[in-house]
Amino acid sequence: MLNTRDFRLALRFAVREMRGGLSGFLIFIACIAIGVGAIGGVNSVAQAITVGVASQGQSLLGGDIRFELNQREATEEERTFLAQAGDVAASASLRSMVRLADESDQTLVELKAVDDLYPLYGTFTSEPTLAQEDLFGLRDGRYGAAAPDLLFQRLGLEVGDTIRLGLSEFEMRAKIGIEPDFLSDGVGFAPRLMISLDGMRNAGLVQPGSLIEHAYKVRLPAGSTEADIAQIRDQASQQFPEAGWSFRSRLNAAPSLSSNIERFSQFLTLVGLTALVVGGVGVANAVRSYLDSKRPVIATFKSLGASGRFVFVLYLIQILIIAVIGVLIGLLLAVAMPFLAAAGLKNILPIASGGGVYPGALFLGAMFGLLVTLVFALLPLGRARDVPATALFRELGFEQRGWPRAVYLVAAALVAVVLAALAILLSFDRSVASIFVVAIVGSFLVLRAVGALVQWLARHAPRVRSTALRLAIGNIHRPGALTPSVVLSLGLGLTLLVTLALIDGNLRREIGGNLTDRAPNFFFVDIQSTEVEDFASLVAQQSPDGKLVRVPMLRGRITALNGVRVQEANIPPEGAWVLRGDRGITYARNTPEGTTLTEGAWWPEDYAGEPLVSFSAEEGxxxxxxLGDTITVNVLGRDVTARISSFRDVQWESLGINFVMIFSPNTFAGAPHAWLATLMDSSATDAEEAQLLNQVTRTFPAVTSVRVKEALDIVNKLVEQLGSAIRGAASVALLASILVLAGALAAGNRARTHDAVVLKTLGATRRTLIAAFSLEYLLIGLSTAIFALLAGGVAAWFVVGEIMQFPWRFLPDVAVSTIIMALVLTVGIGLIGTWRVLGQKAAPVLRTL
Structure with a gap:
């Protein structure tokens, strides 16, 4: 290391040299600013939403504490316990069918029934504004209802019209404006319909085994602390150990939203880190080009006795100062993002009022920016340290072969390890982050190999007669060629876009086409046991060629594994969803049709021993x-423990009736339950499906009918919107690639200017040189596009085929658009930079040779 005196001298020289401006580092600064801005901004917005959820937790939750029960209401003792804690507002949620008054049309709705205390926190608004009693109360023999504008449009309704729900008629009295606890209820695939609890009971929707979620929201006395909430939760668990209710507090008002925001922010953080890493190539190019321009200065320093270490520290200081400028610009962008998000999404997401500044998120972006700068700047700086003064005076460029000293290699490797470790440790899902880090390292190695392969092929290509093509091939493999930088920078961005485009295309193709053909036409939910035979007869009349499959259906929550409460068990993240919330469960005497056991055996038909369960193999x-482990499931407020007798393969993508758990029939003997059914009829037309739906809804108004095609259309639209958003976010990495590509071409302009002048002096025309440079960029771009197609195709196949278990197909339109994009970027940007080179006068350039 330098002593204090030499370091001060290096700092003084570094600042003095920078008075000439930053013209050679604009792309360097832009790359760092984009990556830092993306990482810092995304995490700032995520923290703003988290703060918003926490600050609005009472309104989002509808109370300070929320207890939820499935398929049953709270008992008198449980209600008494909750009432002792504070004011209690009860509500119930379920899916149901709404029909027009003349029953000519119907649609699925997400029904929410509330009591007179709703909402305990926040403000519910409607158009027109009505008091609670006027909005939902009984008037002229009909209860009132409210819905968002979407339901009015879907059924062609106006305020004041009458609808049928279950066994009753309701008057549509208002359109919903703001529903304060909407996000905590979870987002459904159907429009909301709000009524009163009395109206729901009057409609005959509450039946034994109906899939109704009952929520009890408690408003605690003013000044209640988190310790008070924890005490109430503990008391509830102790006094009612088998209640089976789930618990949420105002600190965890919308767990699904918070989890999704964390996942999406992790994805965007990794995209931003990808942009930074791609920009790191631009950093290396800029440092190398800058040191090339400082060749006489470095030679002078060394001739006057400066050590290589002094030269290294001097230019490292300059690079870090420039990096700090890029980081500061990126931080300004990051600071602005929460404010922009608060303005644009205030009616959709609970973002902290006014946005806010989040130092942790900004520090994360700045740290990643500086670490990436060091990783990519250390090696070219290390090379400059060891070049003797005579070589610097003698050489035209600053292109050296070989590696710098081991100390610089080790330093760069250590910084890279720290960068990778932070990316993993600070991620929401470390397994995903680990895969990302491995993929980035692998991509760098592979792309370097691809660049070397392209140069090797050019070097060994047969001699061609075309002068322009011969010059182009020579430029690809000559010393100091642009090939490695172009392939590396453009390859990463294009590979990411190809991967995302192929995943999105395959998902939309599968959901919009193939899955529709394989899936049932209808799902029927909440068929009462007393009506199941009549229901089957009606469906057989309406769809004689259809296949109806029906199974008993209950809801249960896994509360313990092998006697250990799930809250205390160490569950891997990939399997945690099975234990989160309630699961659909069933029982069966015989092995269900199409079931494949992977391990164990099915119980006998007349089995009457201890409760047994067959578990999904992958989830298990x-x-x-x-085999032999026990699981405890709470069903209807009673804990049931069953032993695993078999594992079976479950094809979730079939959209048929699938369950994680199938129990032996004696497990739930006498328990009230409803039935679930599917109808498959590949020959049914849209008109026939509409007629069947109308008949079922009119005859069995409490049965919920889900037309699969409509549900898949909604999912397909969501996937399309999400895919567009993800591709838009991933374009940040492509933007960094374009900047790096432009920087690489600019860095090579000095050598290219000499080449162009010499060739023009020897008789080459401008047309020949343009053709040569165009062909060079065309060949490099085509090679990069081919790699992006191969690598992106493999990555997309793995995600779609292996992880999602969907059929995979290569999409030619994606291939063509990728090739066109690569060629337009490389040839277009290359020619823009080359045009100025070709206009250089020969005499001034020749005098410098």
Missing amino acids: REIGLK
Whole structure:
């Protein structure tokens, strides 16, 4: 290391040299600013939403505490316990069918029934504004209802019109404006319809086994602390150990939203880090080009006795100062993002009022920016340290072969390891982050190999007669060629876009086409046991060629594994979803049709021993279960423990009736339950499906009918919107690639100017040189596009085919658009930079040779 005196001298020289401006580092600064801005901004917005959820937790939750029960209401003792804690507002949620008064049309709705205390926190608004009693109360023999404008449009309704729900008629009295606890209820695939609890009971929707979620929201006395909430939760668990209710507090008002925001922010953080890493190539190019321009200065320093270490520290200081400028610009962008998000999304997401500044998120972006700068700047700086003064005076460029000293290699490797470790440790899902880090390292190695392969092929290509093509091939493999930088920078961005485009295209193709053909036409939910035979007869009349499959249906929550409460068990993240919330469960005497056992055996038909369960093999493996283990499930407020007798393969993508758990029939003997059914009729037309839906809804108004095609259309639109948003976010990495590409071409302009002048002096025309440079860029761009197609195709196949278990197909339109994009970028940007080179006068350039 330098002593204090030499370091001050290096700092003084570094600042003095920078008085000439930053013209050679504009792309360097832009790359760092984009990456830092993306990382810092995304995490700032995520924290703003988290703060918003926390600050509005009472309104989002509808109370300070929320208890939820499935398929049953709270008992008198449980209601008394809750009432002792504070004011209690009860509500119920379920899916149901709404029909027009003349029953000519119907649609699925997400029904929410509330009591007179709703809402405990926040403000519910409607158009027109009505008091609670006027909005939902009984008037002229009909209860009132409110819905968003979407339901009015879907059924062609106006305020004041009458609808039929269950066994009753309701008057549509208002359109919903703001529903304060909407996000905590979870987002459904159907429009909301709000009525009163009395109206729901009057409609005959509450039946034994109906899939109704009952929520009890408690408003605690003013000044209640988190310790008070924890005490109430503990008391509820102790006094009612088998209640089976789930619990949320104002600190965890919308767990699904918070989890999704964390996942999406992690994805965007990784995209931003990708942009930074791609920009790191631009950093290396800029440092190398800058040191090339400082060749006489470095030679002078060394001739006057400056050590290589002094030269290294001097230019490292300059690079870090420039990096700090890029980081500061990126931080300004990051600071602005929460304010922009608060203005644009205030009616959709609970973002902290006014946006806010989040130092942790900004520090994360700045740290990543500086670490990437060091990783990519250390090696070219290390090379400059060891070049002797005579070589610097003698050489035209600053292109050296070989590696710098081991100390610089080790330093760069250590910084890279720290960067990778932070990316993993600070991620929401470390397994995903680990895969990302491995993929980035692998991509760098592969792309370097691809660049070397392209140069090797050019070097060994047969001699061609075309002068322009011969010059182009020579430029690809000559010393100091642009090939490695172009392939590396453009390859990463294009590969990411190809991967995302192929995943999105395959998902939309599968959901919009193939899955529709394989899936049932209808799902029917909440068929009462007393009506199941009549229901089957009606469906057989309306769809004689259809296949109706029906199974008993209950809801249960896994509360313990092998006697250990799930809250205390160490569950891998990939299997945690099975234990989160309630699961649909069923029982079966015989092995269901199409079931494939992977391990164990089915129980006998007349089995009457201890409760047994067949578990989904993949989910069981993810949780860590094995044959003979026990699981405890709370159903209807009673804990039931069953032993695993078999594992079976479940094809979730079929959209048929699938369950994680199938129990032996004696497990739930006498328990009230409803039935679930599917109808498959590949020959049914849209008109026939509409007629069947109308008949079922009119005859069995409490049965919920889900037309699969409509549900898949909604999912397809959501996937399309999400895909567009993700591709838009990923374009940040492509933008960095374009900047790096422009920087690489600019860095090579000095050598290219000499080449062009010499060739023009020897008789080459401008037309020949343009053709040569165009062909060079065309060949490099085509090679990069081919790699992006191969690598992106493999990555997309793995995600779609292996992880999502969907059929995979290569999409030619994606291939063509990628090739066109690569060629337009490389040839277009290359020619823009080359045009100025070709206009250089020969004499001034020749005098410098």
